[in-house]
Amino acid sequence: MTQTVDQQLPGRELSVQIEDIEAARGLLDGVIVDTPMEHSRALGRMLGATVHLKAENLQRAGSFKVRGAYVRMSRLSDEEKARGVVAASAGNHAQGVALAAKKLGVQATIYMPRGVALPKLAATRDHGAEVVLHGSNVDEALAEAQRFAEESGAVFIHPFNHTDVVAGQGTIGLEILDQEPEVDTVIMGIGGGGLLAGAAVALKQEAARRGRKINLIGVQAENAAAYPPSLAADALVPLQGVRTIADGIAVGRPGEIPFEIIKELVDEVVTVSEDAIAKALIFLMERSKLVVEPAGAVGVAALMEGKLEELGIEAENVVAVLSGGNIDPMLMLRVIQHGLSAADRFLTVKLMLKDRPGELAMISRIIAETDANVIGVDHSRIGGELSMGDVSIVINMETKGSEHSALVLNSLRAEGYEPVTN
Structure with a gap:
């Protein structure tokens, strides 16, 4: 209305x-x-x-970042453009500035933290920007980018705090x-x-x-x-x-x-x-x-x-x-x-079993009868909580939601097992 x-x-x-x-x-x-x-x-x-x-x-x-970056940089004077631009980012702002700089024919230097995701690093470089890896987080990269701007005269492009x-x-x-x-x-x-x-x-x-x-x-x-x-x-x-x-x-x-x-x-x-x-x-x-x-x-x-x-x-x-x-x-x-775990569609259970033949087969049968899908099993005989003759098993499985997860757990309990969830 x-x-x-x-x-x-x-x-x-x-x-x-x-x-x-x-x-x-x-x-x-x-x-x-x-x-x-x-x-x-x-x-x-x-x-x-x-x-x-x-x-x-x-x-x-x-992402949306190219919108603001381009408008900001397009309004630089010719003298400012000649000095180049500098920014700091671990992702979207870096790519937005790099693309805008390429479109405008401006040299861009982007500071990114060490350990930045490789696809974001590669994409920023592909747009023609010079990437400098510095620091362990964006704040450290940002401080270095601002120092570079002061020393070189490059225009610092802020990711959000500018009217343009x-x-x-x-x-x-x-x-x-x-x-x-x-x-x-x-x-x-x-x-x-x-x-x-x-x-x-x-x-x-x-x-x-x-x-x-x-x-x-x-x-x-x-x-x-x-x-x-x-x-x-x-x-x-x-x-x-x-x-x-x-x-x-x-x-x-x-x-x-x-x-x-x-x-x-x-x-x-x-x-x-x-x-x-x-x-x-x-x-x-x-x-x-x-x-x-x-x-x-x-x-x-x-x-x-x-x-x-x-x-x-x-x-x-x-x-x-x-x-x-x-x-x-x-x-x-x-x-x-x-996300699957939060939606009760990914269930992890830990079980303490006796180390004897048939135990894992029994667990597999119970889970199969509930129609859950096992996607990973971790089997260990060593650990501070294990006694001689015991085995710890962690099972990861796909379920259809909270009711299905409850069915799996109840089926294991009905057979005498004590499943522990995260």
Whole structure:
């Protein structure tokens, strides 16, 4: 249902306005692609609403980052371009800056932490950037990139804390309105805040022009959620020990520019667990055939966790932004296993058995009769908890869900075994 609002544009005094985003869209014409909007019937049934997925994971360089990077760099003077640019990132920002620099004919130096995923390293180099490996984490790479900028004169390209970057990221909001004019709720991930801030300006101000209201929800990983305490304190509150599988939004401190916009325009910021993120990633692969990185899946995780209902939002037409798809295959493997376990579709049991013939065959028979699929067995006769004549067996198996997992465990117990789960 369309809601009417005051015709005064929200956020009139903010550092980024819809005119800035419209100008950024002109700069990006022919540089980026208008990513598709995929209808998700499965999510729609869960929510009792129409749900679309804005597939920015299919953007050039694999994420939204190229939007802001290109707009920022295209507005450099000729003298600044001649000095080159420098950035620090473990993934999406690196690729976005490298691609933008290639399009603009600018030399880019990207600092990445040692141990960065090889596919991200290779992709950044493939775009023509010079990659320097430094430090064990992004913060150390960032400090070195800033030192390099001061010494060399290269222009430092911040991933989110610049008005041109925010305006470039905001072009995704205009695309959403073009593709789904009746949208009433938009939900997306938030790290430093550039994407959410830019989208907020575009969505809120354009909706106000049209006499409508759009709910805008930001989502953070609960182990990397700097925005809720910052919004509560009305000040930037840095976090310590940020750690999440959603590395694309693992930011310990909001950007000053995005924060001022988000506190003014965004309706709510919620958090989701690591289990919820992993389950959402698997859901998107299975049901929508979309490969999305954990940071890109947090909006879907929030929908699956019922966050809109918790907030009292009665949405009819929802868009979830899938902000990126740059996931390392090894991380994908771990996330899939974690997500299946969280959804009770991957069961690990540990059993203490007597070391005698037929025991393993008996266990295999019980599991087979429950129709579970064994995918791994670890058999050990040595360990501090083992007595002479005992064997420890750890069995990994695929199940069909919580009820099926319970059936497997109960069947083992009925035969006198004592299965222990993680």
